[in-house]
Amino acid sequence: MTGVITDRLTTIGADDLEALARGAAVLGTGGGGDPYIGRLLAAQALREHGPVRLVHPADLPDGAVVFPVAMMGAPTVMVEKTPSTERIGAAVAALAEFLGVTPTHIACIEAGGVNSTFPLVAAAQLGLPVVDGDGMGRAFPELQMVLPTLSGIPCTPMSIADEKGNIGVLNTVDNHAAEALARSLTITMGCAAIISNYVMSGAQARESLVPGTLSLCTRIGRRLDRVRAEHGDAVAAVADELGGRVLHAGKVSDVARRTLTGFARGTAIISGTAPMADPASRSAAGDLTLEFQNEHLMAVRHGIVEVTTPDLIVVLDTDTGEPVTTEALRFGHRVTVVAAPTDERWHSPGGIALVGPRYFGYDTDPVRFDARERP
Template sequence: MSATVAAGRTVSTEVAAEDLVALARGAAVLGTGGGGDPYVGRLLAEQALREHGPVRLVALAELPDDACVVPVAMMGAPTVMVEKTPSVELIGRTVTALTEHLGVTPTHLACIEAGGINSTIPLVAAAQLGLPLVDGDGMGRAFPELQMVLPTLSRIAATPMSIADEKGNVGVLTTIDNHWAESLARSLTIAMGCSAIISNYLMTGAQARESLVGGTLSLCRALGRRIEAVRASHGDPVAAVADELGGRVLHTGKVTDVARRTTTGFARGDAVVSGPAGELTLRFQNEHLVAALDGEILVSTPDLIILLDSETGEPVTTEALRFGHRVSVLGAPADPRWHSPAAIELVGPRYFGYDHDPVRVWGPARTGAGGGR
């Protein structure tokens, strides 16, 4: 495996099949409960990488201004993706459908969000198409709606975008703005069985450097490896994740209630974690959006709310939440750009129907690296 030395440590410049367990684990941590099942994403990527070989990672700083960067992702309810896994071929076909429609040649692929499946699906396409993958993503975490990315704040258009399903339906959509892209693509995704593969937010290298969060995939892999190493040494993997992300443990206890439903293309619901400090309620729409302890809000979107198995440190997605599961709830700071007024309008609690302002992990005086480190 090729590697470079940066900041006194060895950093791999490619992703091979043997990296995927750690990378998918770390991606599920940053996915804040959403972004798809890490196991499903890992299996898809392993198949592609074993067939086509490793994928080269390219840092944002290395992108030429005129690069043609094409993100690819899954859209829909993570609960559906567990039972309706896309084919490897479908993922590459979605990228090709968009670039052929536009008459452009892609030079790099990218992740539009960090998440268990949406950090690995681009690896599948990159391996198939023989293209390098940008070491970064559009959020530094996961959010439920298509327009909820930093490129939207940089006025990068979500469309034209391609959308495809496992039946062979493929289309290209053009909308007047990114909110309309979410609305119309969501309707198509529901018609396609509540999950689809999309390719959108095509951008230049210069735009990618401005709007993406750098180093996400490297962070995912580092997180996954640290959890495994700390667990092997009988340490505390939950504390290790909090340390890695500059966050804190909010609550520890047992899941005593889960109300989850798939509606309008999302996994929506609430979960209660009961512990010595009281009852912590989590509210989610694919991703965890609000954590409140006995009615007091501890952390809310856009900061990260992460569930880990209390013993193993393994991330727990919203579709995997079960009664009796012993979990720890962490809060971690989001990329600082998510706390701008325009970003709060896009992803703040009031957008999701919660009548309060954002509550940050460390309060208004401190900003952290979160997924943007």
């Protein structure tokens, strides 16, 4: 994200979770699941087992056996049916037994949302360190949408467990098939399941993960706290941490949602407000239209595409800088939209094929966050 990570964390304890979860919601770009649930579960585990050690990918030994852990399913269901954390161990154990290996590290496959905190539960329970990094550098909705796919790392063998005690191990011909089969199991399991997949060596993790994203999330969360305590510009602080810029500020004037094939799809219109405190950094005129499918994927103004996936489109409460999920967008809400760069690897042809706007059904080429001049 910001290039150089200046203040790396070396452990994550219960006291770090609030900041981590808030930063994860920022990287969630509107989706990624409710970090609050992951935070609750992680807080319990970290209080019981003590802090978890964080290992930067650069410090991983080649022979490390890294087990990513995640929740799969509909965020709305996870809120109502909090996953039983016992089953995390079962998911990891089933996969370890299937592969005949012993995990040495736990990792996050997704930095945005619930899956930045959820793996901490596994790490705390199993007494393993967590990799300070993730497979996306943000949130995306499907299993194959991770940088390890671009590195040729298979999603499977993967395990999938529900809270009732059912478990499956999948071995698929490619990562898209893993998504399709695991998705159907997740739906039958009640729309929330625990998965472990993309098992990789330390060398593979160094190559394919986005480094430092748990530190970045925590830093964003803490800076938000600090700026608010000092009555500073919270939105500008987030944009700064992400290396992004404010794209638009205004009021939510329209939200249209539909739930299609298990995803929350829709459109939100943010009417412009003017004049702004800092006209140079905020676009004042016109409406900005956001297209989302779990995450915000495209921002359009006056019929011109301003920015698209894979770059980050983050909606923040204008007053508090608090991230707003696509589900929480409400008429009249005063929000500021920040655009920020994604990991550069997502802009490769393979990356665009996986997570570019056309994959999500938008008939446009990808537009980078800085491709258009400010008005």
